[in-house]
Amino acid sequence: MKLNLSNAQITDEDRIFFRSVEDKIDLAEKHFSPKFTFFLDERVIALTERVFADSHYNDYYLYGGYDSAVRKILAVAPPYSYANSPEFPIKALTISYRKNDELTHRDVLGSLMALDIKRKTVGDILCGSGKTVVFVVDTVAETVLQDLKKVGKIGVKVTEGADVLPQTKQDMITVEKTVASLRLDCIISAALGLSREKSAALIKNGLVTVEHLIRTAPDFEPPEDCTFSARGYGKFVFASANGVSKKNRIHITIKKFV
Numbered sequence: 001m002k003l004n005l006s007n008a009q010i011t012d013e014d015r016i017f018f019r020s021v022e023d024k025i026d027l028a029e030k031h032f033s034p035k036f037t038f039f040l041d042e043r044v045i046a047l048t049e050r051v052f053a054d055s056h057y058n059d060y061y062l063y064g065g066y067d068s069a070v071r072k073i074l075a076v077a078p079p080y081s082y083a084n085s086p087e088f089p090i091k092a093l094t095i096s097y098r099k100n101d102e103l104t105h106r107d108v109l110g111s112l113m114a115l116d117i118k119r120k121t122v123g124d125i126l127c128g129s130g131k132t133v134v135f136v137v138d139t140v141a142e143t144v145l146q147d148l149k150k151v152g153k154i155g156v157k158v159t160e161g162a163d164v165l166p167q168t169k170q171d172m173i174t175v176e177k178t179v180a181s182l183r184l185d186c187i188i189s190a191a192l193g194l195s196r197e198k199s200a201a202l203i204k205n206g207l208v209t210v211e212h213l214i215r216t217a218p219d220f221e222p223p224e225d226c227t228f229s230a231r232g233y234g235k236f237v238f239a240s241a242n243g244v245s246k247k248n249r250i251h252i253t254i255k256k257f258v
Contacts, residue, residue, distance in 0.1 A: 001025040004054040009047065009214045017044065018051060025057075025076045034086040037074040038120035038137060039064070045072055046212040061085040064123045065092055065135035066165060071123040073137075090123065091141040092133055092162040099130035101154045108132055111151040115143055128166025172237070173256045178249040182241060184208070185218035187228070191236050191254050207231040 001022050005015055024035035040048065045062060052060060059079050064072035065088070075086050097103065105125045112122055112134070123135035136144060141160065148158050177190035188199035188208060200218040202208050208215055210228045222228060222238050229235040239253040 001029075001057065002055075003051050003057065005051065007047075007050060007054065010051075014044070014047060021048075021074070021076065025059075028059075028076050028078050032078045034061075034075045034077040036089055038118075039071045039073055039123045039135075041071060042212040043209060043214075045074075048074060050213070061088075063088050063090070065090045066124075069124050069135070071135075073123075089138045090135055091138045091160060092135055093141060093144055094159050094162050095132040095134065095148070095151065096157045096159070097130060097132075097151070097154050101130075103127055103132055103151050103154065107151050107154075108134060111148060112136075112144065115147050117143060126166045126168050128168070131166055133162040133165055171258045173258055174239070175254050175256070176242075177252050177254060178245055179252055180249060182221045182250060182252075183218060184210070184215060184220045184222055184228075187222065187238055187252065187254070188230060190252065191228075191256070192230060192233050202230055 003018050003022055005018055010018070021037070024037070028035045040062075048060075048062075052058070059077050061075040061077065062072040063075070063085060064070065073088055073090060075088060077086055095103075095108065105127055108125050108127065109119075109122065113119065117136075117140050121137040121140045125135075126133045134144075145158050145160060148156060150156060179186040179190050184203055185196050185200040188194070188202065189196045192199065194202075203218045203220075204216055206214050206216055208228065208230050210220070210222045211226050215222075224238060224240050227235065227237050235257040237255040237257075239255050242251040242253060244250055
């Protein structure tokens with residue numbers, strides 16, 4: 001299977017990844033069994049869906065252990081072999097600790113990395129009160145179960161499975177701005193507090209993503225309620241355009257992840 005890799009957003013690293021996916025597709029068809037990647041981030045997931053659509057390839061599944069997962073594993077399957085998605089090599093682990101102790105995503109991920117576990121084998125980390133659920137590739141689950149005794153200075157207990165997923169909340173700051181137009185460089189300028197020239201340079205240098213895909217055209221007009229990010233500046237949502245001012249500038253609402 002040869003995938004269509006003509007998209008300008010594809011980097012050399014992406015090409016290496018998609019060549020490995022092509023190999024997995026061929027193996028899946030040859031052995032009539034699904035083949036899996038490790039966990040993918042949002043950008044690679046979005047790019048994968050674009051490449052598969054361009055290649056008219058539909059025999060794939062993306063899953064991260066629960067329905068609204070952010071990081072997901074890609075499965076490629078033999079044509080017409082599954083009415084439902086295949087069984088993914090994912091295990092949910094529950095990390096328990098005292099409720100008056102607080103753990104962050106960074107705390108848990110750092111402790112997993114300290115066990116010499118690679119980032120690509122770890123999916124979402126859902127931190128809650130007295131409990132964190134982490135999704136991992138099944139081959140590293142036993143290491144976490146046996147060796148993770150502390151996260152930072154906090155003693156923890158790890159068990160397999162997750163009866164209830166912690167409800168995580170992403171804090172955001174809402175700001176109101178006015179822009180000359182709804183071009184991407186104008187919105188980036190408003191969100192980051194930079195000049196349009198510097199914002200355009202970030203975009204042209206491939207440092208800005210919209211819905212996890214790189215956009216290099218400053219005049220691109222992103223849709224409302226889309227997520228965008230600029231490397232080194234953070235992640236935002238262009239929430240809405242809210243009418244025109246007396247000076248003919250457009251009122252917009254931007255939300256910043258904190």
